[in-house]
Amino acid sequence: MHLFTYCILLLYIINYTYGSYSIYVVPSLSISNNEETGTLENPFSTIEQARNYLRTIFRLSKYRIALYSTYHFLKNHTLSFDEHDHLITFTKMSDNERNQIQLERKQNIIELDFPIISGGIRLTDWINDQGIWRIRIPDSLPAVTQLFVDGHRAIRSRLPTNGYFNYEKGLDNSTQLAYQGFIYHEHQFDNITLSSISTSEFIIYHSYTTSRHYFSQNFSQNRTILFSNPSLSVIGNTSIIQESGQRFHLENIYEGMINQEGSFYFDSIEHLLYYHARKTENPQTTIVILPIAEKILSIVNVKKMEWNSIGFQHSAWIESNKTIPIDGRAAVDYLDQSIVAIYIHNSSEIKLDNIEISHIAGYAIQIDRKCEEINIVNSQMYDLGAGGIRIGIDEKIKYNNEQWIQNIIIENCTLYDSGHLFPMGVGILLQRETRNILIRENTLYQFFHTAIQIGWSWSYEESLCYNHTISFNYIHHIGQYLLSDLGGIYTCGILNDTLILNNVIHNIYGYFLHDWGIYLADGTSQVIISNTIVYNTGSAGLTMIYGFNNTFENNILARVSNESDGALSLYRRESIDHLSFTFRHNIIYDIVNESGRWIFQVQAPDPFSAPYVIMNYNCYFNLYGNMFIFGLGRLVFSEWQETNHDMNSLISDPLFVNAESQCNFFALNNNSPAIENLGFKPIMQLTQWKSGC
Numbered sequence: 001m002h003l004f005t006y007c008i009l010l011l012y013i014i015n016y017t018y019g020s021y022s023i024y025v026v027p028s029l030s031i032s033n034n035e036e037t038g039t040l041e042n043p044f045s046t047i048e049q050a051r052n053y054l055r056t057i058f059r060l061s062k063y064r065i066a067l068y069s070t071y072h073f074l075k076n077h078t079l080s081f082d083e084h085d086h087l088i089t090f091t092k093m094s095d096n097e098r099n100q101i102q103l104e105r106k107q108n109i110i111e112l113d114f115p116i117i118s119g120g121i122r123l124t125d126w127i128n129d130q131g132i133w134r135i136r137i138p139d140s141l142p143a144v145t146q147l148f149v150d151g152h153r154a155i156r157s158r159l160p161t162n163g164y165f166n167y168e169k170g171l172d173n174s175t176q177l178a179y180q181g182f183i184y185h186e187h188q189f190d191n192i193t194l195s196s197i198s199t200s201e202f203i204i205y206h207s208y209t210t211s212r213h214y215f216s217q218n219f220s221q222n223r224t225i226l227f228s229n230p231s232l233s234v235i236g237n238t239s240i241i242q243e244s245g246q247r248f249h250l251e252n253i254y255e256g257m258i259n260q261e262g263s264f265y266f267d268s269i270e271h272l273l274y275y276h277a278r279k280t281e282n283p284q285t286t287i288v289i290l291p292i293a294e295k296i297l298s299i300v301n302v303k304k305m306e307w308n309s310i311g312f313q314h315s316a317w318i319e320s321n322k323t324i325p326i327d328g329r330a331a332v333d334y335l336d337q338s339i340v341a342i343y344i345h346n347s348s349e350i351k352l353d354n355i356e357i358s359h360i361a362g363y364a365i366q367i368d369r370k371c372e373e374i375n376i377v378n379s380q381m382y383d384l385g386a387g388g389i390r391i392g393i394d395e396k397i398k399y400n401n402e403q404w405i406q407n408i409i410i411e412n413c414t415l416y417d418s419g420h421l422f423p424m425g426v427g428i429l430l431q432r433e434t435r436n437i438l439i440r441e442n443t444l445y446q447f448f449h450t451a452i453q454i455g456w457s458w459s460y461e462e463s464l465c466y467n468h469t470i471s472f473n474y475i476h477h478i479g480q481y482l483l484s485d486l487g488g489i490y491t492c493g494i495l496n497d498t499l500i501l502n503n504v505i506h507n508i509y510g511y512f513l514h515d516w517g518i519y520l521a522d523g524t525s526q527v528i529i530s531n532t533i534v535y536n537t538g539s540a541g542l543t544m545i546y547g548f549n550n551t552f553e554n555n556i557l558a559r560v561s562n563e564s565d566g567a568l569s570l571y572r573r574e575s576i577d578h579l580s581f582t583f584r585h586n587i588i589y590d591i592v593n594e595s596g597r598w599i600f601q602v603q604a605p606d607p608f609s610a611p612y613v614i615m616n617y618n619c620y621f622n623l624y625g626n627m628f629i630f631g632l633g634r635l636v637f638s639e640w641q642e643t644n645h646d647m648n649s650l651i652s653d654p655l656f657v658n659a660e661s662q663c664n665f666f667a668l669n670n671n672s673p674a675i676e677n678l679g680f681k682p683i684m685q686l687t688q689w690k691s692g693c
Contacts, residue, residue: 021061023050024093026068026105040100047072047079047090047117055084066093067115067310068101074119076292083301091308110287114356119293119341120148120314126275126283132258133275133283137266141292142320143199144266144273145252145421146385148289148313148359153383153420154275155263157256159192164205164247170236171224179230180213182248184223193254194218196228199268201251206233207243207514208449208485209424212326232327243484243512291316291361297342299350306351315341317361317385317421339363340390346370354378361385361421367405369393369433375409382414385421387447392431392465394456408437416446423448423483426490427475431456432464443474443688448482450490450519451475451505457493458522460574465493471501474688479510479538486510487519487543488534491527500529504665504686508537513563520544527551531683533666535559540569540601541588546611548578554681556666558589566601570611573604580611583618585679587654589666590622597622602632618649619674650677665689 023038028045036044044050050065069092081088092114093101126133137144147154159165167182182204194200194215202213202225213227236246250256257265257276264275275288291314299305317339319326339362344350346369356379357364364381367374367390381388391405415427427444430437430453444451452470457463475488488505491498505517517534520527524547533556534541541557543565544550557567567588573580590599599620604610610632620628620637628651630640641647655669665685674680 022064022066023053024066024068024097024101025050025072026101027070027072027109028105040097041102043068043101043105051081051085054088059087062087062089064089064091066091066097068093068098068109069112069114070109070116071112071122072115072117073121074117074293074296075121078293078295078298079117080298081300081302081305085302085305087304089306089308090310091306092310114309114311116311116313117296118289118314119296119316120289120291123273123288123290126288128277128283131277131279133277135273137271137273137290139271141271141318143268143318144264144290145317145319146291146314146359146361147264147273147275148291149262149275149281150287151359153359155260156251157253157260157263157265157276159250159253159256159259161256161260164245164249166246167225167236167248168223169246170234170238173234176230177226178234178236179232180235181224181226182235182246184225186223188223189218189225191255192250195269197269199252199266202227203249203251204231204235205244205247205483205511206231206235206237207240208483209233209327210422210483211235214322228322230325232325240484243514245511289314289359291359292318294318294339294361295341295343296360299342299344299347301345302347302350304349305347306353307355308351308353309355311356311358312341312364313357313359315339315360315362315385339385340366342366344368344371344374347374349373351375352377352379355380357381358383363387363390363425364415365389367391367408369403369405371405372407374407375411376413377409377411379413380415382417383420384415384418384425387418387422387425387429388415388427388444390426390429390431391437392429392434392456394431396432396461403433405434406436408434409440410442411438411440412442414443416444418446419448419482425449426453427451428453430454430465430468434464434468435466437468439468439470439473441472441686441688445475445477446480447478448480449478449486451478451488453490453492454498455491455493455495455521455524460494460523460525463493463495463523465495465498467497468495469499469501470503471499472686473503474686475503475505477507479508479515481509481511484510484512485514487516488537489517490519490521491524492521493523494525496526498527500527500532502531502684502686503533504689505532505534506536509561510538513539513565515539516543517541517557518543520547520550523547525549528553530554531681532556533558533683535589535666537561537564539564541567543569543571544581544611545571546574546580548573548575548580550581552581552583552586554585554683556587556589556683558587558666559591562592562594565603566597566599568599569601569603570613571603573611576612578612580613583613583615585617585681587619587666587674587680588621589654589656590620590626590628592622593624593626595626597626597628598630598634599628600630604632613645615645616648617678618646619654619678619680620649620651621653648678654680665691
């Protein structure tokens with residue numbers, strides 16, 4: 001090794017280990033760029049200035065970019081980093097550093113607890129007309145879908161104010177019109193203003209998704225509404241009529257804004273934004289932010305970057321094309337990587353620590369192709385337009401070892417309050433081209449569809465989704481009675497060496513059944529589920545459509561609804577040789593007062609497609625001592641055992657501690673028969689779990 005090369009390497013090691021230089025950013029409109037050097041005395045005004053400065057210098061050590069704790073508005077563009085940016089830590093200024101900033105530089109700054117990088121603009125100069133504020137919006141914005149007032153999401157004006165309308169029926173299934181309209185009830189739109197040149201929207205509820213539509217025509221003689229853009233699903237599909245409820249509501253409706261305080265309406269013809277202020281709000285002091293940037297942060301081709309103690313807010317969804325399908329499932333397909341707060345691609349050694357992502361239009365984070373060693377820890381994501389974290393790709397591609405997204409950690413994060421624009425958004429979604437992803441010790445709640453989904457292949461085709469571990473997560477209050485066909489944890493496809501361990505899942509309730517605790521959808525195979533507690537579900541605690549070689553061991557399924565498909569349900573097998581699952585050392589605790597309860601349901605159409613299962617050493621119990629029946633043949637327990645199932649299992653009280661409360665952690669007394677006779681091992685209580693129903 002040449003001496004020069006050796007010295008440079010040594011300097012790099014010393015600086016990387018011990019050295020760290022700070023430059024500072026304080027937003028300002030009053031100081032020219034020429035005076036800004038990034039010091040505490042003359043900080044940069046924008047993050048881009050700090051980034052550009054680092055690009056001009058030769059550096060081998062880490063640099064710290066410290067942001068003042070206020071709003072950092074991006075002004076309608078994305079904050080982008082690429083291969084020129086490395087060895088950077090973004091964080092907030094310390095209290096001591098903030099105190100050293102000159103007073104005149106702090107004038108007109110909104111003091112916050114931490115820096116917030118915003119994709120919005122603050123709206124001032126409102127005209128107040130008896131509590132209805134209005135302001136002109138730049139012509140460059142074709143629509144306004146979100147507005148945030150004093151840190152809260154304002155209501156996009158809607159009718160009805162609460163709940164839903166119901167249409168009478170869909171259109172002829174044999175025509176394309178079945179995807180583009182419906183027949184409404186008489187007088188349903190008598191007092192509602194609809195226009196084909198406005199941005200008013202119809203939100204149609206299907207089973208597991210919604211679709212958004214723009215009004216085109218109203219044929220009053222036969223009460224038919226037609227939209228300018230189609231749905232991806234038949235509207236009024238009679239096969240899912242109970243799951244959809246034939247529901248819809250309207251958004252961005254002037255009458256809705258007039259009727260409800262805290263709501264807004266955008267007149268796209270006059271480009272006027274109206275806000276029906278609450279009585280406590282004042283146009284001079286209220287902070288109103290309008291999102292205008294669809295992506296806040298882009299990290300592409302970057303190595304070694306950290307974001308710590310920083311917030312990201314106000315990403316936009318601005319749809320100008322009124323002819324394309326806008327389906328809620330598109331929270332992934334339609335949005336792709338264009339509408340996301342933070343986008344990461346072809347990058348490694350990226351850490352997001354103690355960040356907060358909120359008030360956004362799509363997903364909080366997307367990790368795309370060729371990423372590895374991405375850590376998202378100790379962070380919060382809430383008030384989401386779609387979902388939380390999306391990892392992987394949705395398209396089918398040939399195996400390409402260079403595309404993998406791998407070695408990702410999501411740990412000790414809280415994700416909640418999602419689906420404000422696209423209710424089918426998932427809390428954490430793992431798609432194709434993913435492996436070795438650890439999702440651990442997180443809390444997820446208030447999602448309308450699913451908290452964690454693993455897989456994006458509803459068959460036995462190559463899934464390219466392997467070696468994932470989902471452990472010690474607390475998942476609760478999913479579904480919220482809005483959508484159907486959902487789960488706390490949802491899987492599909494062949495997921496080799498995927499582990500689901502030590503999770504707690506409860507209060508999973510959809511609009512109409514098909515609201516499972518753990519939902520193993522089509523093709524789910526090679527998954528181990530262990531030490532997991534599922535309780536308070538509308539449908540079975542665990543369901544499986546079809547798959548092979550799945551293992552369920554040492555779990556608790558409890559308090560399933562009396563309208564459900566039992567505590568455990570299976571549907572069919574695709575191959576006669578496939579072992580669907582092994583079910584051992586589990587506890588099923590039932591509280592339904594119904595004799596002949598079909599506790600293990602098999603929905604296969606005939607005995608030849610009935611799943612092949614191994615079941616043994618399980619503890620079954622009904623609080624009222626009612627009889628259970630099992631399997632496709634609806635057999636009582638003794639008959640079920642004669643089929644070589646559950647030969648060593650028991651129907652017996654598992655003796656939960658404080659079982660009468662029904663809302664404890666399902667801890668077992670030491671003399672529990674599940675422990676003494678069936679080999680059940682007590683499950684460790686999660687640190688983030690909270691008592692109560």
